[in-house]
Amino acid sequence: ALEPRRSQATSMLMSMLWGARNEGLREPFIASLEPSLLTSGWTQTEDGWRLPLWRAPAPASGSGEPVILAPDLGLNALCFDLNSDRSLVRHLHNQGFDVYVFCHRGHPDAVPPGSGARIDFDAIVAHDVPAAIETVKAQAGATRVHWVGHGFGGQCLVGHIAHDGDRDLSSCVL
Numbered sequence: 001a002l003e004p005r006r007s008q009a010t011s012m013l014m015s016m017l018w019g020a021r022n023e024g025l026r027e028p029f030i031a032s033l034e035p036s037l038l039t040s041g042w043t044q045t046e047d048g049w050r051l052p053l054w055r056a057p058a059p060a061s062g063s064g065e066p067v068i069l070a071p072d073l074g075l076n077a078l079c080f081d082l083n084s085d086r087s088l089v090r091h092l093h094n095q096g097f098d099v100y101v102f103c104h105r106g107h108p109d110a111v112p113p114g115s116g117a118r119i120d121f122d123a124i125v126a127h128d129v130p131a132a133i134e135t136v137k138a139q140a141g142a143t144r145v146h147w148v149g150h151g152f153g154g155q156c157l158v159g160h161i162a163h164d165g166d167r168d169l170s171s172c173v174l
Helices: 008-021 088-094 121-140 152-162
Strands: 042-044 050-056 066-070 098-102 145-149 169-173
Touching (some): 042 121, 050 088, 050 121, 066 121, 066 152, 088 098, 098 121, 121 145, 121 152
Parallel strands (some): 145 169
Antiparallel strands (some): 042 050, 050 098
16 A cells, blocks of 8 residues: 555656666666555544554564654655655664654545545644544553654644643654
8 A cells, every 4th residue: 555556667767767867876766665664553533533543663672652753745654664774764663663654534545434524624633633642642552752743744733732732742843
């Protein structure tokens, strides 16, 4: 589900264009990717939405402190784990953190409670963010979480803090 699908002809054309535009550059256009550390899970909001929540559990030797990564609109969990040598998920995991990637009700895999379900910023802040934080705290056995927000993921955090959500947070980065 995290792997993009591309035809061989498209890949070859893109590689040729990459080589033509980047003459002498030795880095390949298509990097060899390792499987993602992320495994799929779910969280349930109080208004009935079922939302994807990806996880890379902390290694046994780590502290296990939970970190929630929240991507911008249009990005998926893989944006934080694209390449093994440029992966925020892997870096945090190697530092001993329990890493999660937040998805809200606007995500294509989110399951609404029924027809006419509300998808807007206020609903995401009021229901999705608290549900993800509570699920992460329960799974990690923690009282607080760290939050790393990119674009819209950072805006969701600001909205959460504005509604007295700071009690759940150890730290945050936008």
